[in-house]
Amino acid sequence: MALVHGVEAAERMDAEGAVVTPLAPAEVERLMNALGGLQVDAVGVCFLHAYVNDAHEKQIEAAIQQRFPKLAVSISSNIAREIREFERMSTVAANAYVQPLVADYLAKLDARVHALATAAGCQLVASCDLAVASTAAKFATPGVNIGLFCSTPMVALSRNVGRKAAME
DSSP, X not given: OOOOOOOOOSOEEOTTSOEEEOOOHHHHHHHXXXXXXXXXXXXXXXXXXXXXXXXXXXXXXXXHHHHOTTSEEEEHHHHOOSSXXXXXXXHHHHHHHHHHHHHHHHHHHHHHHHHHOTTTOOEEEOTTSEXXXXXXXXXXXXXXXXXXXXXXXHHHHXXXXXXXHHTO
């Protein structure tokens, strides 16, 4: 896995989130072509002032997902929505680096758990009180399609519903 490849985008937001230089469709295409020439497993996107206005990051994320659906994408406005660029970029770079590794590990873990307990699926709770559920899991927050849900409601649920019923 290559650790660093930088591709600069011709776009700009000001500190209030107003577009100074729009992200033109031709620029998005240029970026996708540049990305296609790299041998990477993941991409981290960090634009100036995306903590205020994430429109350009979301546009790039959508383009990457459409053109390279198997490529892991991390955008700074989703990972670390804060004013300091170094902190946002280093956090998104770390997330992009570990994302394919963790996804591979979780896929293997999910397969093993699924072989043992097919009704529950695989659910991992992180120290931030966020549960990561496999797509095969039968319990998740309604409307959440990404396999993440806050585990805190599980406390109230477990007090009122039997364990087996909650996991079916």
